[in-house]
Amino acid sequence: MTKKINIKINILTSKLVLCLLMLFMLSGCSGGREINDLEIVIGMGVDKDEDTGNILLTAQVVKEGEMEKSSGSGGGGGDGKAFWNVTGTGESVFESVRQITHKTGNRLFVSHNHVIIFGKDLASEGLQKYIDFFLRAHEMRPTAIILIAEGRALDVMNAKPETEKLPAMNIAKLVKTYGFTSHFYKVNMKDFASCLMCDSRSPIAPLVGVSKDGDNKDIYMSGMAVFKNDKMVGRLNEDETRGLLWVLGKVKSGVLLISFPNKQGKAAFEILEAKSKVIPEIKDGKIVMHVKIKAESSLSEQTTAEDLATIEAFEKMQKAQAEVIRQEIMAAFDKSRELNADVFGFGEMIRKKHSNKWKSLKDKWDEIYQTIELNTDIEVKIQKTDLLKKPASPKKEEK
Amino acid sequence: MFRYISKVIRYLSLKNKNASQDTTTGKVNNEPISSDLKRNLEVIKGILRDSSDVTFHEFNFGHDRRFKGALIFINSLADKNEIHKNILQPLMYDVLLLKKDANMDFTKIDTVSKNLISITDTQKLVLASDLIDHLLAGATILLVDGAKEALAIKSQKVEHRGIEEPGTEAVVRGPREGFNENVNVSIALIRRKIKDPDLCIEKFNIGERSKTDVYIVYIKNVANPKLIEEIRERLDRIKIDAILESGYIEQFIEDAPYSIFPTVSNSEKPDKVVSKILEGRAAILVDGTPFALVVPMLFIESFQSGEDYYSRPFLASIMRLIRFLSYIISALGPAIYVALTVFHQELMPTQLLISIAAGRERVPFPAILEASLMIFTFDILREAGVRLPKAVGQTVGIVGALVLGQASVEAGLISPIMVIVVSSTAIASFAVPAQTDSGTILRYIYLALAGLAGGFGVIMGLLATLLHLASLRSFGTPYLWPIVPLNFSSLKDTFIRMPLWTMSKRPSAVVWDESDNYRQSPGLMPSPYKKDSGGSK
Numbered sequence: 001m002t003k004k005i006n007i008k009i010n011i012l013t014s015k016l017v018l019c020l021l022m023l024f025m026l027s028g029c030s031g032g033r034e035i036n037d038l039e040i041v042i043g044m045g046v047d048k049d050e051d052t053g054n055i056l057l058t059a060q061v062v063k064e065g066e067m068e069k070s071s072g073s074g075g076g077g078g079d080g081k082a083f084w085n086v087t088g089t090g091e092s093v094f095e096s097v098r099q100i101t102h103k104t105g106n107r108l109f110v111s112h113n114h115v116i117i118f119g120k121d122l123a124s125e126g127l128q129k130y131i132d133f134f135l136r137a138h139e140m141r142p143t144a145i146i147l148i149a150e151g152r153a154l155d156v157m158n159a160k161p162e163t164e165k166l167p168a169m170n171i172a173k174l175v176k177t178y179g180f181t182s183h184f185y186k187v188n189m190k191d192f193a194s195c196l197m198c199d200s201r202s203p204i205a206p207l208v209g210v211s212k213d214g215d216n217k218d219i220y221m222s223g224m225a226v227f228k229n230d231k232m233v234g235r236l237n238e239d240e241t242r243g244l245l246w247v248l249g250k251v252k253s254g255v256l257l258i259s260f261p262n263k264q265g266k267a268a269f270e271i272l273e274a275k276s277k278v279i280p281e282i283k284d285g286k287i288v289m290h291v292k293i294k295a296e297s298s299l300s301e302q303t304t305a306e307d308l309a310t311i312e313a314f315e316k317m318q319k320a321q322a323e324v325i326r327q328e329i330m331a332a333f334d335k336s337r338e339l340n341a342d343v344f345g346f347g348e349m350i351r352k353k354h355s356n357k358w359k360s361l362k363d364k365w366d367e368i369y370q371t372i373e374l375n376t377d378i379e380v381k382i383q384k385t386d387l388l389k390k391p392a393s394p395k396k397e398e399k
Numbered sequence: 400m401f402r403y404i405s406k407v408i409r410y411l412s413l414k415n416k417n418a419s420q421d422t423t424t425g426k427v428n429n430e431p432i433s434s435d436l437k438r439n440l441e442v443i444k445g446i447l448r449d450s451s452d453v454t455f456h457e458f459n460f461g462h463d464r465r466f467k468g469a470l471i472f473i474n475s476l477a478d479k480n481e482i483h484k485n486i487l488q489p490l491m492y493d494v495l496l497l498k499k500d501a502n503m504d505f506t507k508i509d510t511v512s513k514n515l516i517s518i519t520d521t522q523k524l525v526l527a528s529d530l531i532d533h534l535l536a537g538a539t540i541l542l543v544d545g546a547k548e549a550l551a552i553k554s555q556k557v558e559h560r561g562i563e564e565p566g567t568e569a570v571v572r573g574p575r576e577g578f579n580e581n582v583n584v585s586i587a588l589i590r591r592k593i594k595d596p597d598l599c600i601e602k603f604n605i606g607e608r609s610k611t612d613v614y615i616v617y618i619k620n621v622a623n624p625k626l627i628e629e630i631r632e633r634l635d636r637i638k639i640d641a642i643l644e645s646g647y648i649e650q651f652i653e654d655a656p657y658s659i660f661p662t663v664s665n666s667e668k669p670d671k672v673v674s675k676i677l678e679g680r681a682a683i684l685v686d687g688t689p690f691a692l693v694v695p696m697l698f699i700e701s702f703q704s705g706e707d708y709y710s711r712p713f714l715a716s717i718m719r720l721i722r723f724l725s726y727i728i729s730a731l732g733p734a735i736y737v738a739l740t741v742f743h744q745e746l747m748p749t750q751l752l753i754s755i756a757a758g759r760e761r762v763p764f765p766a767i768l769e770a771s772l773m774i775f776t777f778d779i780l781r782e783a784g785v786r787l788p789k790a791v792g793q794t795v796g797i798v799g800a801l802v803l804g805q806a807s808v809e810a811g812l813i814s815p816i817m818v819i820v821v822s823s824t825a826i827a828s829f830a831v832p833a834q835t836d837s838g839t840i841l842r843y844i845y846l847a848l849a850g851l852a853g854g855f856g857v858i859m860g861l862l863a864t865l866l867h868l869a870s871l872r873s874f875g876t877p878y879l880w881p882i883v884p885l886n887f888s889s890l891k892d893t894f895i896r897m898p899l900w901t902m903s904k905r906p907s908a909v910v911w912d913e914s915d916n917y918r919q920s921p922g923l924m925p926s927p928y929k930k931d932s933g934g935s936k
Contacts, residue, residue: 020859032741038744064756068754
């Protein structure tokens with residue numbers, strides 16, 4: 001009796017053990033790799049190789065040993081750089097990535113890739129064939145930031161920042177903190193691809209340039225690149241970009257500068273909050289976009305001695321700010337019409353609101369976009385004047 | 400199959416052994432005491448002939464010294480002062496104070512004990528085997544010529560420590576007394592805390608040779624009678640030559656002998672044990688050890704400390720959450736580190752990955768080996784430190800922590816982050832003393848799983864552990880209660896500790912009568928004095 005039970009239990013346990021073994025043996029994630037065998041890539045650049053016309057891929061690899069050393073004592077060995085821009089060429093991105101292993105010895109580990117920079121010549125040629133790998137590879141992050149270099153991506157990645165050790169991390173930080181001015185915008189691979197796949201919307205991507213000041217190379221953000229389909233067709237300058245962001249409701253903060261027409265002097269406001277609402281309307285076959293914007297600001301600086309903390313002055317200034325915002329929006333709108341690129345995503349908004357009519361509009365959207373009217377309703381409220389009520393000015397002038 | 404056969408063989412050999420023992424010992428001892436003093440003494444002397452510390456004292460007593468008696472005791476156990484003052488003196492001299500014409504018959508043991516012996520704790524014996532048992536337990540045996548009975552007089556002198564603060568469970572706030580090796584002291588400590596006629600103290604005698612006193616302590620009407628019956632049965636099962644510590648009992652009565660999780664809790668603090676007795680549990684006290692066992696044990700008990708209830712509930716709740724967290728860290732710390740650095744590098748923030756990579760740059764071992772080495776070294780240090788005398792122990796600690804740790808990092812054998820992971824794990828494992836063992840074992844298991852299959856392996860291990868925990872029972876109580884099965888009202892004292900006045904019921908899984916398990920009247924929330932109502936609502 002007990003013998004039988006025992007045998008039964010033995011069969012049961014052996015089955016269990018077999019199940020467990022299968023769980024471990026047959027599951028996919030058994031590929032461990034030691035950290036020492038990884039080349040951690042934090043940024044990648046794609047350029048065109050001028051001689052061959054092939055892809056020139058730059059991968060920014062972290063030199064962990066150099067990261068540990070304090071920046072002051074950089075002596076040690078080598079040039080004290082904490083990164084290594086290693087390049088590979090090939091006819092496709094993937095081929096170039098593998099080509100790089102001829103130089104690194106280890107496989108590139110791209111899960112921590114933060115920025116992907118494309119050269120301007122590639123961008124105007126069309127990005128579709130270059131971004132496929134970055135979206136398809138399972139190690140890549142769809143949240144990596146996409147940028148367009150004013151010149152070559154390699155030059156951007158070579159510019160060593162003064163405070164950060166890694167150029168790619170510095171660029172990522174720059175883009176992520178766009179909110180200080182709202183003069184450019186963060187676009188990641190996922191956003192870019194979804195814009196690209198959309199019927200009407202034109203993708204945008206921040207532009208990054210290198211300024212040379214003697215030996216120093218500094219990176220700066222210079223507005224946004226505008227794409228028509230996958231080709232870069234033009235750019236938005238800083239004000240135009242903010243005009244775009246006002247409509248999208250993505251303005252975080254920034255400076256609104258107004259000048260007084262009669263008196264000399266300016267007042268600067270900090271944008272505290274901005275909300276937008278866009279309602280598309282189709283009236284007798286004509287499309288009107290109603291843009292409602294509500295913004296709050298605080299008086300941060302004034303160059304006149306006038307006491308601005310009065311109700312009349314506030315009303316005037318609020319109107320003046322609204323006018324500045326309107327001008328920015330219109331500038332962006334005019335530019336987008338000039339480029340015939342729907343960067344606002346108005347087409348998408350119409351598709352969502354008037355989906356039945358969108359089907360007829362879809363095919364000739366390029367022509368229709370030129371005829372869209374923009375109706376703005378902007379309301380700005382000044383919340384506070386920060387620490388001062390009256391400007392610190394000598395008394396004489398006030399009289 | 401092999402296991403089964405070896406089990407059968409072991410069982411048969413044990414059975415034979417037991418049977419043979421019964422025949423040899425039973426024959427000698429199952430004799431009744433005869434009325435002939437000389438014969439009795441001969442028999443006892445025959446049994447104890449190799450014990451040099453037994454004193455046989457023969458004397459005559461009564462008015463005209465016509466009665467013959469003998470005292471037998473073991474020198475090392477008996478209190479001679481007591482014997483002289485309260486046994487011999489009354490028998491030989493105080494008897495003269497009785498009137499001569501009372502004519503008492505001192506050949507009857509009853510008459511002697513009622514009239515002459517001035518010690519309260521006495522017992523009449525009929526069998527020679529009982530006589531030997533009592534004698535060896537320290538009693539003084541009085542034999543009188545002509546009586547068919549003997550008198551066991553408990554006059555033993557037991558050397559024991561004073562009541563000290565227990566070394567294992569120090570508290571900041573709360574009673575500092577601890578149980579004692581002398582079980583009578585331990586019982587006294589419990590008695591002093593519960594002055595209730597319902598407090599039951601059942602005595603058992605376990606161990607063929609050690610004859611150790613084992614007591615079940617519980618409160619009638621609060622403890623479940625089925626639980627007590629179960630404990631009695633399990634204790635009766637134990638046939639062993641000696642019980643040296645309560646751990647022996649624990650290992651013979653626990654529910655899951657193959658589990659790494661303990662299903663019987665232990666404590667040396669009377670307040671802790673009493674609080675559990677008051678909740679309907681039963682304590683098992685064993686003579687010769689300060690560690691009392693308490694059953695049934697719940698998993699969450701490991702995370703509750705006596706101090707939780709003595710201090711106010713706010714910090715106590717936070718500390719309890721920290722204890723849960725540190726148990727998780729102690730079991731999973733190195734495993735998660737290995738899984739992250741070997742399998743899931745993409746899960747870490749970039750900066751962290753870079754600094755880990757920088758720390759590991761010169762390390763020649765794979766992470767799993769590095770982690771095992773560190774944990775192994777730590778366990779060696781701990782084991783060495785525990786056994787060494789205090790002064791040397793400190794040195795070992797310094798050498799281990801500072802010299803070894805520092806040097807191995809500088810030599811590039813171990814990465815600094817691994818030192819941080821392992822040392823924080825080690826510290827965390829001591830935050831939950833009751834589960835230190837299981838945490839240490841789980842740490843090795845999870846580490847191996849992490850090295851094999853990364854996060855997937857760790858999750859598999861966790862699932863298996865949870866399944867196992869949920870399947871455990873301690874004396875009929877689900878081990879994970881009140882989390883599995885869920886009991887909302889008892890969650891008041893699980894992850895956080897609610898104020899005492901909210902916990903008016905005893906834990907319902909432990910208690911006998913679920914409908915009437917109030918330990919305090921509800922609505923005891925204190926509030927400032929109100930003029931009109933004059934009391935709480």
